[in-house]
Amino acid sequence: MILYPAIDLKDGQCVRLLRGEMSAATVFGDDPAAQALKFQDAGCQWLHLVDLNGAFAGAPVNGAAVEAILKAIKVPTQLGGGIRDMATIAMWLEKGLSRVILGTVAVENPALVREAARAFPGQVAVGIDARKGFVATKGWAEETNVQATDLARSFEDAGVAAIIYTDIDRDGAMGGPNIEATEALARAVSIPVIASGGVSRMADLHALKATGVIAGAISGRALYDGAIDLTEALKALA
Template identity: 85%
Template sequence: MILYPAIDLKDGQAVRLLRGEMDKATVFNTDPAAQARAFQDAGCQWLHLVDLNGAFAGQPVNGAAVEAILAATSVPAQLGGGIRDMATIEGWLTKGIARVILGTVAVENPALVRQAAAAFPGQVAVGIDARKGRVATKGWAEETDVMVTDLAAAFEDAGVAAIIYTDIDRDGAMGGPNVAATADLARATSIPVIASGGVSSLADLVALRDTGVIAGAISGRALYDGALDLAEALNALA
């Protein structure tokens, strides 16, 4: 199971939100590129980047910070937030992002996901963010009637590289991930599932790994707060 350290970008800084609320942001590093280097130095295999402003704006906002991270590191990075058309997808992949994450458009324009996955094999992931099993879009601001399992099933044959599943009520709350719901989703689809939201301890990572069906886990606040030591966690998962 791969551990993805998270760098959430708001106004050019590395922050963490509480349950997706933009007005509940804690700034953890004013230099996201330095933060990315620190994660790389600790031994991570991947980075998980989110343009929070972009998720609300519907277009990239923290592009300069993302490009600085790409320039400062050599490990692959996946990026979500405000990526809603083919030109933006192609632009980020050309700049060196290894995998783009499509969230809002997966609900609103599933044909784009299919088109992108066909054009860029292995480089397109779907972000499924949910409250109580229902998908939320536009930076989690809008809730839909779409069920998580139905959205995942819609892309079963599309060639999507991964699903990043976030339980919004757990995100940034340090209360542990929703292991059961994530494992249920992983068993319901052949697409690799990456868990996000609430990973706050080594025990959480072990619980996700021990399901035997979850491909990865994203952690942010726990790494910044020191509740989770990245090098120790990577060693335990190796």
């Protein structure tokens, strides 16, 4: 199971939100590229980036910070937030991203996800953010009547590289991930599923890995707070 350290970008800074609330942002640093280098030096295999402003704006906002990170590090990097058309997907992949994450458009324009997955094999992931099992879009501001499992199943034949499943109510709350829901989703589809939201201690990582079906886990606040030591966690998961 791969551990993805998370860098959430708001106004050019590294932050963590509480349950997706932009007004509940804790700033952890104003040099995202330096933070990315710290994660790389600790031995991470991947990095997970989110353009939080972009998720609300529907277009990239923290592009300069993302580009600085891509220039600073060598490990593969995935990005979500504000990526809603083919031009933006192509732009980010050309700039060196290894994978784009499509969230809102997966609900609103699933044909785009299919087109992108065909055009860029292995480089397109779907972000499914759910509250009580139902998908939320536009930076989690809008709730839908689409069930997370149904959305995931609809992309079974699309060739997407991964599904990043976030339980919004757990995100940034340091209360542990929703292992039951994440495992159920991973068992419902053949696409690799990455867990996000609430991963706050080593026991969470061990529990996710023990399911045998969850391909990865994203952690942010716990790494910044020191609740999880990244080097130790990477060794344990290896």
